[in-house]
Amino acid sequence: xxxxxxxxxxxxxxxxxxxxxxxxxxxxxxxxxxxxxxxxxxxxxxxxxxxxxxxxxxxxxxxxxxxxxxxxxxxxxxxxxxxxxxxxxxxxxxxxxxxxxxxxxxxxxxxx
Amino acid sequence: xxxxxxxxxxxxxxxxxxxxxxxxxxxxxxxxxxxxxxxxxxxxxxxxxxxxxxxxxxxxxxxxxxxxxxxxxxxxxxxxxxxxxxxxxxxxxxxxxxxxxxxxxxxxxxxxxxx
Numbered sequence: 227x228x229x230x231x232x233x234x235x236x237x238x239x240x241x242x243x244x245x246x247x248x249x250x251x252x253x254x255x256x257x258x259x260x261x262x263x264x265x266x267x268x269x270x271x272x273x274x275x276x277x278x279x280x281x282x283x284x285x286x287x288x289x290x291x292x293x294x295x296x297x298x299x300x301x302x303x304x305x306x307x308x309x310x311x312x313x314x315x316x317x318x319x320x321x322x323x324x325x326x327x328x329x330x331x332x333x334x335x336x337x338x
Numbered sequence: 339x340x341x342x343x344x345x346x347x348x349x350x351x352x353x354x355x356x357x358x359x360x361x362x363x364x365x366x367x368x369x370x371x372x373x374x375x376x377x378x379x380x381x382x383x384x385x386x387x388x389x390x391x392x393x394x395x396x397x398x399x400x401x402x403x404x405x406x407x408x409x410x411x412x413x414x415x416x417x418x419x420x421x422x423x424x425x426x427x428x429x430x431x432x433x434x435x436x437x438x439x440x441x442x443x444x445x446x447x448x449x450x451x452x453x
Contacts, residue, residue, distance in 0.1 A: 235378070260441045269342070269428055269444030270381070315380065323436040325371070325394065328380035 229253045230318050232329035241338050245303040249316030249329055252297065256318040260326065261290060261301045264313045273314075274301070306336045344429050344445035352453055353419060359448045361412040361429030369393075369435040370412040371442065372404060373428040381428055387412060388435040419452045426450075 231250045239245045249259075257278040262270035276283040276290045276299065283290050289302045303310055316329040342363045351357050361370065369388050373381040386394035387406040395404075401423075403415040412429055426449050430442035 230380070262441065262444075267446065269344075269430075269446045271444065272441030275441060317441075319436070321436065323388075323393070325383055325386060325435070326442065330378065330380050 230316055230327050230329040232316055232332050234332050236333040236335065238335045238337065239306045241308055241336055242305045245306045245310065245334055245336065247301040247314050247332050247334065249299045250297060251318050253318070253320065254297070255320040257321045258319040259290070259292060259299050260317045262315040262317060264315060264331070270315055308336050308338055310334060311336050342429055342431055342443050342445035344448050346448060347446065348449045350451045350453060351416065351419065356415070356417045358416065359414040359427055361445055362410055363431045363443070364410055365431065365443065367431035367433050367443070368409060369432045370406065371430040372412070372414050373430060375426045375428060386435060393435055421452050424451045
């Protein structure tokens with residue numbers, strides 16, 4: 227049973243436009259959410275995170291939105307650049323000593 | 339040094355071989371993790387070490403044997419693997435187990451092929 231779901235395996239966007247990657251979760255104990263970016267032949271790298279006490283966190287071109295009632299979060303990338311083309315993983319943590327639970331990932335392709 | 343270094347990057351081994359994967363970090367992190375990732379799947383947690391002690395073993399078969407010789411090193415000893423164990427093995431570290439504010443720092447992984 228997947229507790230973190232990324233239902234879109236892939237997304238194609240033109241350079242300069244907005245990319246929106248979505249993530250849903252089922253475990254109401256999750257209180258911390260993270261996005262990772264992964265290039266081929268590299269490990270995932272941390273991108274941005276959000277605590278459950280917030281509904282938005284922004285870092286440069288990247289903004290994460292959290293809707294706790296819907297158990298949904300999204301990552302917005304504006305403007306999208308070709309270098310953003312990668313697999314994006316959503317991850318969640320239930321606090322305490324818990325570890326991260328990952329979604330399956332969404333492959334983003336930004337074309338020039 | 340803000341990296342997690344994994345060696346080797348690629349490994350091909352037979353089902354009767356014994357090999358080891360190595361992971362090293364010098365960030366002073368006290369929690370280290372082994373993940374397994376197959377194509378089009380999320381990383382799956384295998385083991386967690388916290389302060390050099392095994393904290394979590396996610397019911398991993400005994401043909402995978404982790405070892406944490408010191409706070410900077412994490413090994414994964416492999417013996418009698420099956421072809422279905424072929425995957426990308428990722429090592430990660432964090433300041434402490436559950437201290438997820440800045441996420442984990444991942445290595446580049448070892449691509450393992452069992453023949």
